[in-house]
Amino acid sequence: MKKKLILFFFLIASISAPAQTFDFEEQYKYARILSSKNPDSSEIVLNKIIDSAQKRNLPEFLVKAYYLKSYNSYLRSDAEKSLDFADKALKISTQNNYSIGKALAYRMQGTQYAKLGLLKESSTSLHNALSEVKNNNTEEGHELKGMIYNSFLILLNKNQYKEKEFYSKSAIQEFRKLKNVSRRNELLISAYTNAGYNLSEVEKFKEAKYFFEKALSLVGENNHYLRSNILNDIGFSFSKQHKPDSAVVYYRKALTIVNQYGFNEKKIEVTKNLEEAYAELHDQPNTEKYKLENLKLKDSIAYNKAMAVNKTLSKKEESFDQQLNASHKTSKGLIIACLVLIMISGIAVFNTIRLRKKHKKAVAKIYRQGISPVTYEDDPQEISEDIKTKNTSTPAEIKISPEVEEHILNGLKIFEESLEFNNKNISRYNLSNTLNINTKYLSTVIKKHKKFNFNQYINHLRISYIVNQLKNDPQYRKYKINHLAEITGYSSHSAFSLEFKKITGLHPSVFIKNLDEIS
Structure with missing residues (x-):
């Protein structure tokens, strides 16, 4: 009897052990590392974190996991999912008054809004992110402030060099304050690359080369996203120096990586750069090839939200058909379902006709009178x-x-x-x-x-x-x-x-x- 009791307690302990030993911090770090190597692998780890964090009521790690899911979706150019996960992270952070989480969510929102061309909304989100961690001088605070400064660069054009220089240097200063050497070096890669790109824009190529070399010295062979970023920006620097042959070499190296790991957001930039470099070389076939590839990629990304909605609706329709067939045995249920369907169809047809008339009337008005000015808003x-x-x-x-x-x-x-x-x-x-x-x-x-x-x-x-x-x-x-x-x-x-x-x-x-x- 005594042996049976000992065995029973041993089994209970062994079942509960995995839950007790689940290291959220290490798992999150691992998922973050995988994001730059292979976002699909990162998602597997993040799903485990979310499941465990929900069971153990740990909102901080739930927020971080949703933030990283938002970032992975951003890398794949899935704007809808990226903003959806960022919203989830922001909602949970607000409910739990978690400043770091709010800053992460706002930063991801701002980065995604900038890619969509919503610069006003992007600026607001990034300023909100910075205000959440402005006085946070912990390791996490310095890291996040540097990342937010890097994100501000997306809002600026090449003529705003002084502003770009300020944000680039601010990011580098924040990252250099980190005591964790491996994390510090990982973040400095992006900061150095950004500095090299900004210097190339104003034709300070020797200084740019210095920063690119520092970035390359820190990036590992397996950090695929950051490596593709550096190679692409070195290509840009050669292009600014009117050396399209050298630019093409680096652009193609970057393209090999983004193709292999599905970094669609970066692929748009690389294919556009290849198109311009080949145009400068008067290589018409390759110019047309990468122009077409770039346009196709832009179209597919622009319509991915619509495709996702259509897929969802198709699944709902399929589910409805199955339910309708299952209820075929009950004549009363079938009649009710048919009546409801007819009613919904009638409403849908009516709304479609009404909407078409409304659209036609609006277009006719614009055709005659032009577009009406919008109300002034402070920027x-x-x-x-x-x-x-x-x-x-x-x-x-x-x-x-x-x-x-x-x-x-x-x-x-x-x-x-x-x-x-x-x-x-x-x-x-x-x-x-x-x-x-x-x-x-x-x-x-x-x-x-x-x-x-x-x-x-x-x-x-x-x-x-x-x-x-x-x-x-x-x-x-x-x-x-x-x-x-x-x-x-x-x-x-x-x-x-x-x-x-x-x-x-x-x-x-x-x-x-x-x-x-x-x-």
Whole structure:
């Protein structure tokens, strides 16, 4: 009897042992390392962390796992899932007042918004992330602050070198404070690579080479994502030096890695760079090859959300059919189901017809009268820049002489007539430089005479331009949405579509379809 009791307790102990010895910190570190090597393997570990964290009510590790899932989805260019996991992490962090978790979630939101072209939303999220850890001087705090500074670089264009330099150096400073040598070196790889890229943009190639060499000396053979990043940016540096042959060598090395491990977000950038490098070499076949590959990849990523929705609906429809067949034995249930189905179909048909009429009416109005201006909104980024410059809590009222005001208005007239607003790199900063004025004067005149903030002004000009082209030139209606986006200077299909719908109330494809019917 005594032996049986001992055996019984031994079995109980052996069953409970795995739960007690599950090392969340080590498992999370392992999943994080796998993200840069193979996101699919990382997902397996993360699912185990989520399951165990839910059972043991450990919200901190649940948040970190969802954050890393968001990052893995970002690497695959699955924007919908990336934002969904970031939202889950933010919700749990808010409920548990977990600042690190909120900063992680906001940082991932900001990074993904920037890739979608939602720069205002991205800036807000990244500033929220920084405010959560601004005074946190722990290992985790320094690490996260450095990562957030790195993310701010996505918002800046090549003319904002001083801002880029500030964020690059700030990231490096934060990472150098880490005592964990392996983690410090891992994070410094990205920071050094960013510094090399930024220096290449302003043609400081010797300094750039120094940072690239430091990054390469730290990256391991198995850190596939960071290695592809470095190789791509070295290729960019050679391209800026007008050495397309060398650029192609490094771009192709990067492409081999991203193809093997499914880093679609990076693949978009690499294929675009290859297209430009081969164009400089006058290699038409390869130029066309990578241009087509880049466009296909952009299209597939732009539509992945719609495909996911269609897949979900198909599964629901299949499930409904199975339930309907199972209930076939009960005539009463079948009749009720049929009546409900007829009712839903009728409502759907009615709503479809009503929606088509509404769309047609809206397009007809725009066709006759043009698009209506949106209501002026303060741009938080402009306000924060003004406050930073002034060193005060609120920006002071700006007074402009009539002569300067007239000069700015004439400059804006030339800017509009020359269609410079469709330039992909246009910003408040470089337009101010062109007009030889400061940014505050420019914003003030635009607000007074155009009734817009700067971003609204540019977006309204772009959408008005493309609407007029669609109205007056039927050839434009045959173009793909991503081509219309490129024409008007937007960074992506989704960014163009979101802004088009915000201003006109309609998705571009809906507008074009109805325009064909009324013109």
